Amino acid sequence: MxxxxxxxxxxxxxxxxxxxxxxxxxxxxxxxxxxxxxxxxxxxxxxxxxxxxxxxxxxxxxxxxxxxxxxxxxxxxxxxxxxxxxxxxxxxxxxxxxxxxxxxxxxxxxxxxxxxxxxxxxxxNRWNPPFRDAKRKIENGDIGRPIYIYARLNAKRSVPLEMLSWSDKSSPVFFIAVHTLDLCRWFGESNVSVVDAHGCSGFLKERGADVLDSVQSLITLENDVECLMESNWILPESFPHGYDFEFGVYGSEGTLEVNTTHQTCSVTTDDSFIYPEIFRIMSVxxxxxxxxxxxxxxxxxxxxxxxxxxxSPLDGKAATEAALAILESIDKNKTVKLSE
Ligand SMILES: NC(=O)c1ccc[n+]([C@@H]2O[C@H](COP(=O)([O-])OP(=O)(O)OC[C@H]3O[C@@H](n4cnc5c(N)ncnc54)[C@H](O)[C@@H]3O)[C@@H](O)[C@H]2O)c1
Missing domain, CATH: 3.40.50.720 (NAD(P)-binding Rossmann-like Domain)
Structure with missing residues (x-):
């Protein structure tokens, strides 16, 4: 074949x-x-x-x-x-x-x-060029052993309010934070062990979408790497790119930071300032x-x-388990330990 x-x-x-x-x-x-x-x-x-x-x-x-x-x-x-x-x-x-x-x-x-x-x-995102390169550098030992990971991925408010007719059956955790959950597992080379999360709601609910506005999660991986993840979907429409994506790995020998928000290119006209999409799909x-x-x-x-x-589907299930733990932690206002 x-x-x-x-x-x-x-x-x-x-x-x-x-x-x-x-x-x-x-x-x-x-x-x-x-x-x-x-x-x-x-x-x-x-x-x-x-x-x-x-x-x-x-x-x-x-x-x-x-x-x-x-x-x-x-x-x-x-x-x-x-x-x-x-x-x-x-x-x-x-x-x-x-x-x-x-x-x-x-x-x-x-x-x-x-x-x-x-x-x-x-x-x-495992095929997103900047993350791919960052992963190679970490495997190469450029920043030593990962100790702490920071991941922020935010989207515009039009995503839950206009783009997704089904946003109230999802959340910023399932739609957005599973990306950063998978990156934390991939870069940290371990599964999620403990989750302590907080969320807020009200802004989107007042506008017709009964969903969380924003979620902050402190995550400990099984190998003790700590991760801090933030995801909201309330960015204003004037935000110059479709999403805001900042990621950092802090290691024993150095630090590595990825920011895909700026897409390495910007366009300014009399009416607007944008970062045109480069990494998602284009034809070369x-x-x-x-x-x-x-x-x-x-x-x-x-x-x-x-x-x-x-x-694999095991990565998929691990991200879903961690996402559910984040939602449980927010709902019950408690730290959630994932089963082995
Ligand atoms: N929109 C994005 O930027 C984006 C990015 C990455 C991943 N995703 C993921 O991709 C998936 C789809 O998201 P989307 O934004 O394209 O949603 P969407 O609502 O734009 O599209 C979903 C499509 O599925 C169709 N559909 C529903 N039930 C169906 C069925 N039984 N058989 C055939 N078609 C059916 C709908 O008619 C609709 O056209 C989601 O899981 C989402 O998290 C979306």
Whole structure:
């Protein structure tokens, strides 16, 4: 097999980026897309010249031509399409968070363990060029042993208020902080052990979204690396980039800091000042570049080369467990210890 035939389930904002990434990848053929919003699916199929379009993903899974799928349905709706795809013997790339309930994560893992398919959870920041480079420097010993990690990832208020019709079924923890949770686990090379979190709400609730405004989490990993994570989704619309992302690893021999907010480029006109998106997806010489295509390419290559993907459903479950511990800590105003 030197090319993979793929389909995408859920072609909202993120599913479209998966679809675009597959369509630009030489080693993938974007054969089909499926979305319960038929009008949207038809529009995307026409735009990306996708041969097959389905309203029900179950019909897409009956197609023997399709070998692998991306699942990019809303945060709380990953379970069924993932399990149905695995049972139809399709390899699966599932968007983060893998699940918003631990039972869903466990059901997906059970289905995967009974199968022969690859199942990757799309923690795409592991393919974000600045983080990739930082990880290599740490593995190289440039800053010694990590002692403390700081991670701040914030989004604009339009994300819960306008962009996501389902924001009240997610939270800044599931939609945003799972990225930094995965980075803390990846850079700290250990699982989350203890969580002490605080959150505030009211601003978004007054504006129609019954969700937390902001979450601050102090996390201890099993190897005693301490992490401080902050996530809010109340940045004003005038913020010059789609998100605010600051990350630092403080080690025994030095410090390493990543800031992807500024994207290394800015554009100022009479009316605005922006940092244009560079790292998520762009096309360079007709090849996809950026962290989403990087993750998608890794998934395709893992299937074609029959290798385990870098991010497994066990990483997905670990992030979901830690996210639930953060929410429990906020809800009960107590420190939460994760079971071994
Ligand atoms: N928007 C982002 O910047 C972003 C970034 C990274 C990851 N993600 C993740 O990607 C996933 C999707 O997020 P989004 O922002 O694209 O949401 P979205 O609401 O824009 O898109 C979700 C799509 O799934 C479709 N859908 C729902 N149920 C379906 C079903 N049973 N079968 C087929 N289609 C179905 C909806 O009609 C919609 O088009 C989420 O898990 C999110 O956390 C989003």
């Amino acid at each position: 030197d090319e993979l035939n793929v389909g995408v389930i859920g072609v909202g904002l993120q599913g479209q980026i998966h679809a675009k990434s597959y369509s630009l990848l030489k080693e993938a053929n974007l054969e089909a897309i499926a979305d319960i919003n038929e009008k949207k699916a038809r529009k995307i199929a026409e735009k990306l010249d996708v041969p097959k379009m389905y309203k029900n993903y179950e019909n897409m899974l009956e197609d023997p031509e399709i070998e692998a799928v991306s699942v990019a349905t809303p945060d709380f709706l990953h379970r069924d399409p993932v399990i149905d795809s695995i049972e139809a013997e399709k390899h699966v790339l599932c968007e983060k968070p893998m699940a918003t309930k631990i039972e869903d994560a466990e059901d997906m893992i059970k289905a995967w363990e009974k199968s022969d398919v690859k199942f990757m959870v799309c923690f795409e 010489d007709d090849s996809p570049y950026g962290f989403v295509p990087g993750a998608v390419r890794h998934f395709v290559q893992s299937v074609l080369e029959d290798k385990a993907p870098m991010t």
